[in-house]
Amino acid sequence: MSDLLSRLRAGLPDGALLTDPDVMASYSHDMASFCPAGRPAAVVLPRSLEEVRHVMRTASELRVPVVPQGARTGLSGAANAVDGCVVLSLLRMDRVLEIDPVNRIAVVEPGVVNADLSKAVAAHGLAYPPDPSSWEQCTIGGNIGTGSGGLCCVKYGVTAEYVLGLDVVLADGRLLSTGRRTAKGVAGYDLTRLFVGAEGTLGVVVRAVLALRPAPAPQLALAAEFGSARDAGEAVARIMAEGHTPSLLELMDSTTIVAVNRLTRMSLPESTRALLLAAFDTPDPAADLAAVGELCRAAGANAVVPAEDEAESGMLLAARRAALPALEAVTGTTMIDDVCVPRSRLADLLEGTAAIAERHRLTIGVCAHAGDGNTHPVVCFDPADPDESRRARLSFDEIMGLGLELGGTITGEHGVGVLKREWLARELGPVGLEMQRSIRRAFDPLGILNPGKVL
Incomplete structure (x- = not known):
């Protein structure tokens, strides 16, 4: 330990190495429940590429794990010590290094907060579309990792579709540059995509080249109330089958609506069983909302309420962003599932849950995220009650099993981490699992990068 x-x-530099036990404890875990976290020997907060390389060289030579x-x-324990x-x-590598409006790219360090990047590129009339619910806290490096x-x-796709190139420090301290700055590029294997979603098991991202888009027009939204999850699922199916491309298509069930009202006092309609939110940022959003509203009514909506302006639309979206903290407030602890199913099976997943x-x-x-079939069932439980905790874990696993039965996947965007390692093996199968382990060994033969996570 003293040698390390x-x-x-x-x-x-001074201040980059933390060894106080209480301070280190605050860096020992992410927001996931039921995920063990160990005690780190040290916490390092680098500000430069060379400092990251120094850490990895030292760790490699001493065979010390790095998280x-x-x-x-x-929400999966991927960042747990x-x-x-x-x-x-x-977190301290938080600089936006370049914004290029002609080539529509941004070059950033991994500690840049998602919302801060959005604000920076908006000044140039551009947008970085991926917007996780935690966008005001989460970092680009974390977004890439999961x-x-x-x-x-x-409408706009996920993080993987916006990462053009990466600088990555490998387990032994070498620097690998992947990808490109150009709009097109197919030279060699796509190593950039390999690091997206790898949860820090293949290397440490220290710089990212990100694609940008022209800033969209302001969104207009509507809320459609349904008497059943089945009817709401049918509305989603009709909207997508008719060729509409909403900028947002989100769903909240009645349990979530009650929780959001309790937290925010927004007065969402608690009599509904499912609330569908649709938004468009097209040249004529009112016309698109009118067409979608008719499809919702045809699918059985009890009421369709379009927002009158951008501010009212923003309130509806704020309600959806409040869903996870609102459900967490029900009992103080949650397990958040992340099961993605084909859109046509969305109602089956909701009813099964x-x-x-x-x-x-x-x-x-x-x-x-109803338009993608990506559901977040949130299990609320009292961690001080052993039986309730046991039932929470069983229900979480049953929901993942249901997702696979419906032709889905165990995670659409939250990652595997510690929480879903066993389920990943079931989804991949033995051949897929062995190939992925072979890739991991090629990048990290000593197994020091984020051990115990993903595979």
């Missing part, structure tokens, strides 16, 4: 600390300190971290807003590790927090999505991904909640006598609210 002295060697780390030799290549780091890369962003803002620790993750392991005993004796170096936690490598990239392959994050967001509310607007139904309701049955699981009833069987286990638990509160489980569901919010969803």
Whole structure:
């Protein structure tokens, strides 16, 4: 331990190496429940590429595990420390290095907060579309690590579609540059995509070249109330089958609506069983909303309420962003699932989750990126009650099993981390699992990068 600390300190500036146990404890875990976290030997907060390389060279030589971290807003335990590790927090590498309006790219360090990047590029008439619900806290490096999505991904896509190139420090301290700055490029294997969603198991991202888009027009939204999840799922199917491309298509069930009202006092309609939010940023959003409203009525909507202006639309979207903190406030602790199914099976997932909640006598609210079939069933439980905690874990696993039965995947955007390792093996199968492990060994033969995560 003393050798590790002295060697780390030799290549780091004052204040970059933290060893106080209480301070290190605050860096030991992300926001996931039921995920073990160890005690780090040190926390390092680098400000430069060379400092990251120094940490990785030292860790490689001493065979010490390294856990890369962003803002620790993750929900799968991917940022959790392991005993004796170096936690490598990239929060201080937070510079927007370049914004290029002609080529529509931004070059950023991994600690840049998603919302801060959005504000910076907006000054140039541009937008960085991926917008996770935690966008005001989460970092670009963390978004890349988990392959994050967001509310607007139904139209604009997820993080992987915007990462053009990366600078990555490998486990042994070497620097790898992948990808490009150009709009097109197919030279060699796509190593850039390989790092997106790798959760820090293949290397440490220290710089990213991101694609930008012209800033969209302001959104107009509507809210459609349904008497059943089945009718809401049918509305989603009709909207997509008719060729509409909303900038947002989100769903909240009745449990979520009640929780949001309790937290925000927004007076959402609690009599509805499912509330569907649709928005358009097209040249004529009112016409698009009118067409979608008719499809919702045809699918059985009890009411369709279009927002009158951008401010009212913003309130509806704020309600959706409040869903996860509102459900967390129900009992103080949650397990947030991230099951993605084909859009045509969305209603089956919602109804199946309701049955699981009833069987286990638990509160489980569901919010969803409905346009992608990406659902977030949120299991609310009291961690001080051992039986309720047991039932929460069982229900979480049953929901993942249901997602696979419906032709889906165990995670659409939150990642695998610690929480879903066993389920990843079931989804990939033995051949897929072995190939992925082979890739990991090629990048990290000593197994020091984020051990115990993903695979």
